[in-house]
Amino acid sequence: MKTTRLNANDADFRQRLTALTAWSEERDEEVAERVRGIVRDVARRGDAAVVEYTNRFDRRDATSMADLTVGREQLLAALARLPADQRRALEAAAERVTDYHQRQKQDSWSYRDADGTLLGQQVTALDRAGIYVPGGKAAYPSSVLMNALPARVAGVGEIVMVSPAPDGEVNDMVLAAAAIAGIDRVFTVGGAQAVAALAYGTDTVPGVDKIVGPGNIYVAEAKRQVFGKVGIDMIAGPSEILVVCDGKTDPDWIAMDLFSQAEHDEEAQSILVSPDGAFIERVAEAMERLAPSLEREHIIRTAIANRGAFIEVADMEQAFEVINLISPEHLELSMDDAEAWAPRVRHAGAIFLGRHTPEALGDYCAGPNHVLPTSATARFSSPLGVYDFQKRSSLIGCSPQGASELGKTASVLARAESLTAHARSAELRIKKE
Known part of the structure; x- marks a missing residue:
């Protein structure tokens, strides 16, 4: 399979690695200007603008926001319609995600110094949070759980979900996940108009304190533009996976782990790092053999060719130097004694320990959040969590x-x-x- 091959001991390695992993932060000015117009229009005209843009971009024929509003009874009906195995899977995932995030919740604290002055922090949840869930051809019920459940655990007063429904198609699993997560209000609206509605509020869509969740370039640009009026989680780039393997894992496993992120889109990045050159070749053979069995083969091949890489290192010590240079979103340590090596990782969104921990488990049901820092922002930021939906006020009482x-x-x-x-x-x- 066509991909970039690098050796960490080559003189130009860092230069080539930087070029491979770079993700342009340059804004498309045409997109920015279009989004700016939409955001301003929604801020000025509210519901009427949201309906107009939704009809135009999503091929809807709504006459009012009532046509774009999903009631609680519809969420419960979608949950009831699910096949039993899908419902069990959603509920099991929700239970694990909730349990994990409950351990993140921060409590208020205070103390008194020697002269009786009280000092501390008062921790409170946001009043209202908005979550954006992509819709249309792709359905992401897992994103519903990962964005809404930390907010629910934090104690957010109201959770508002927006998700586009092109041609009026609404995915039952997304609605069912919203029911399980206890989302309060749902609107089948997407794009920049949905972000603007959440930020500024309309007669129907309540304004929120923070907007979280993934989206396309228009959603990302809208989040960038409304930041300051509201909080946002992050401006995310394409998905990434870095697999470090000592050469002892089944090559088919590693190939499929690399594919698991490459299939997201053509700009996704999948990188294998290993001190075993022969093993790298076996993984390459497995990738070529397995790719035709996948529905998104074309996307995978494009992503691997454009931004993928095989990196040979001298030893595992050097492998961890490469990890910290790349600062990946997802990091698999497919190796002996992964837990013992893990403290050497300084920069990664999520670390998957051992040969039996594929990244895909983290995407759906392991428990930790799958909303992670991309584009090397793991150097200074963290996964989405309960702490994103809590704020802290200093306490001073002299x-x-x-x-x-x-x-x-x-x-x-x-x-x-x-x-x-x-x-x-x-x-x-x-x-x-």
Whole structure:
């Protein structure tokens, strides 16, 4: 299978790796301008604009937002229609995702120092969160669970879901997942108009505090433009997987793991790192043999050819140097003693330990979130979690003695900054000798 081949000991390795993994942050100005117009129009005209754009882009014939609103009874009906195995799978995944995220929940805390001053943090959930779920030809019930359940665990007051339904086609599994996740309101609206509606609010769609969830280039650009009015999770790039293997795993397993991300789209990135050159060749043979059995073979071949790579390293020590250079979204450590090696990973969205932990399990049902930092942003960001739906307020409560002592320090610093009112405000609390 055609792909890039690199050796970590070549003189130009870093240069070639950088070129391979780079993902352009340049904005398409034509897209940005179109999105800007939609966002402004929705902010100004509300429901009427949302209906017009939805009819235009999704081939709908809605006359009002009522035609684009899915009631709770419809969600429950979709859940009831599901085949038993699909319902069990959704419920099992939801249970595991909920259990994992409950362990992330942060509580308020405080303490009193020696003079009785109270200091701490008050942790509260967002009032309202919006989740975007892609729709149309592809259905992503797993995205419903991964975005909504952390918000529910955090204690968000209301969860609003938007998901496009081109030609009026709504996927039952997506609606069923919304029922299981306890989503409060659902609208079959997508694109920039959906993001704008969530950010600014309309007569029908309530404005939210934060918007999370994946989408196409128009959704990503709309999230970029409304950030500041509302919070967002991230601007995500194409999906990525980096598999590090010591050469002892079945090559067919590794081939399919690499395909699992390549099948997302032509810009996805799948990279194998190994110190065993012969093993790399066996994986290449397995990929060529297995690709024709997959429905999305063309997408896979394009992704592997454009952005995939086989990287040979001298040893496992060097493999981990490569990991931290790439900072991948998904990292599989398909090797002996994976748990012992894992602390050497400084940058990765999710780390899959051992030969029996394919990334696909994390996408659906292992428990941790599948909304992960891409494009090397794992250097400074984390998976979506309960903490994304909680905010923290500092608590400061001075005793008379504490105010007097702190006031002396604050006065000196404030006057050094020529902020006299600050200084005098603090000085008024200083006890007279």
